[in-house]
Amino acid sequence: MQRRDVLRAGGAGTLFAVLAGAGLITPEQARAASADRAAFAATTMEDALTALGAGRPAVTQDIRVQAPDVAENGAVVPVTVTSALPGTTSIALLVERNRTMLAASFILPDGTLPTINTRIKMAESSDVYVLVSAGGRFYMTSREIKVTQGGCGG
């Protein structure tokens, strides 16, 4: 019995060491990643915001969204987001009428300008929400983009 306990403890110790070793590299990243992956599965705005830890973000005019008013092809909708909020550390793009809302999220380290240009898919005409974390608070703005031909299922 005693030896078994020792072996078990030894095994647990080894596992702990391995986890700690791996954890030393990316503990925060691993946590953030798992939170984000849950957010990507969210099918309602409330669930997505909860999974992103955003709660109820403040509506702001300080996030600029450049996108076509009408996108011909929902499979490729160019979007440029610029935050004028001081201390912007992350930007997320959410499409309200896609099956899952969160399209992409970006973490901006110090020295990276709070502007992102990318291309997203939209299943149909929808409001596109931009969530920004700045100075430890969350802010949101929205912009309607009409889509002539949807770009998700097909």
Next chain:
Amino acid sequence: MSGPTRIRATLTGGETEVKILMSHDMETGLRKEATGALVPAHHITEVTVTHNGRVVLSAQFGTAVSKNPYLQFRFRGGAKGDTVGVRWLDNLGERRSDDIAIT
């Protein structure tokens, strides 16, 4: 199908502008083949951009980023000849890593 990531990093006025075009099908898992069979989801989930090894942008993608994902952003600093690297990982565990020098 995936291939090399096309990267352009240009220094202008003390800022480096990075343009990235990844080669990836970005299948949503909702698209059907002519036979009616669903094409399984296959999409990039994580992208990391580095400048001389320091992370300047990290991104998480869902299925709603367009095929052959495009990203453009800027960071302060950088010098001609410095290395900008782009790494991605997809939901099936495939990875790709490409580098370019700032011009």
